[in-house]
Amino acid sequence: MATYAIGDIQGCHDALKRLLSAIAFDPARDRLWFTGDLVNRGPDSLGVLRTVKSLGQSALTVLGNHDLHLLALRHTQRSAKRGDTLAAVLKAPDCDELLHWLRHLPLLHIDSAQGYAMVHAGMPSEWSPHAALQHAHEVEDALRAADFTEFLAQMYGSDPDEWDAALSGYARLRFITNSLTRMRYLTLRGGLDLKAKGPLGSTPASLIPWFMHPRRTAHELTVLFGHWSTLRLTREQETRYRVVPLDTGAVWGGKLTALRLDDGTRFSVDG
Numbered sequence: 001m002a003t004y005a006i007g008d009i010q011g012c013h014d015a016l017k018r019l020l021s022a023i024a025f026d027p028a029r030d031r032l033w034f035t036g037d038l039v040n041r042g043p044d045s046l047g048v049l050r051t052v053k054s055l056g057q058s059a060l061t062v063l064g065n066h067d068l069h070l071l072a073l074r075h076t077q078r079s080a081k082r083g084d085t086l087a088a089v090l091k092a093p094d095c096d097e098l099l100h101w102l103r104h105l106p107l108l109h110i111d112s113a114q115g116y117a118m119v120h121a122g123m124p125s126e127w128s129p130h131a132a133l134q135h136a137h138e139v140e141d142a143l144r145a146a147d148f149t150e151f152l153a154q155m156y157g158s159d160p161d162e163w164d165a166a167l168s169g170y171a172r173l174r175f176i177t178n179s180l181t182r183m184r185y186l187t188l189r190g191g192l193d194l195k196a197k198g199p200l201g202s203t204p205a206s207l208i209p210w211f212m213h214p215r216r217t218a219h220e221l222t223v224l225f226g227h228w229s230t231l232r233l234t235r236e237q238e239t240r241y242r243v244v245p246l247d248t249g250a251v252w253g254g255k256l257t258a259l260r261l262d263d264g265t266r267f268s269v270d271g
Helices: 013-022 045-054 065-075 087-091 095-103 129-144 148-154 169-181 235-241
Strands: 003-006 031-034 059-061 108-111 116-119 185-187 207-209 222-225 243-245 255-260 266-270
Touching: 013 045, 013 255, 013 266, 045 087, 045 095, 065 087, 065 095, 065 148, 065 169, 087 095, 108 129, 116 129, 129 148, 129 169, 148 169, 235 243
Parallel strands: 003 031, 031 059, 116 222, 222 243
Antiparallel strands: 003 255, 108 116, 185 207, 255 266
16 A cells, blocks of 8 residues: 655646556555645646545545635636636536535645645644644634635635734634645745745745744644645755645646655656
């Protein structure tokens, strides 16, 4: 049995099929972890959703910002963005079934036995992985509640940009959601900067990658994440900061990458 963590697919269904073939994936034996953003930008989000859902207990997925955007398009008055490729999902006869499944996925996964945490974007400097897990549950509860459409309607926006344990209501849920699904850089104070998305060295010194922030809580887990297709770290940096970025830009003509957690071997196919 092997466990593979796979970066952002974003509708690249053909690349996913080729990657599963490259790793000789056997759903009766192996397990897949997906870092979120199953959908959008690529040509076949519907195929990706159907494939991953069909894997049942063989696959574990955390939600990404594009997955949440799909839910908002279906359940609120939110309009599609330029570049969205989600129309086929929204018109599919099994749309509601697929989105019900999507809405019940977690935002963060921790496997202490294997020594990994998995999230789509990252975690604020003040949070340990286990604190982040408790906060993730707050958003998951909102997504699964009877009035989940109200949360989806209130989800968008960049405020508040700093964590305060006293935050409540939709402001609290919005900060948690932005942290786990949209964050790349933090300010020196530890606040979210949701605009910068370039590689290391491309931003002012006042912005720090979330995993390099000096106030980051020390912990024993390695964090697997996606969301940041322009990020390239050396193996030494990954070891030092205990992170593995897995979005290698499949939808932008890069690669779709899988990491075998058992021995650290990486597999990639063209996006």
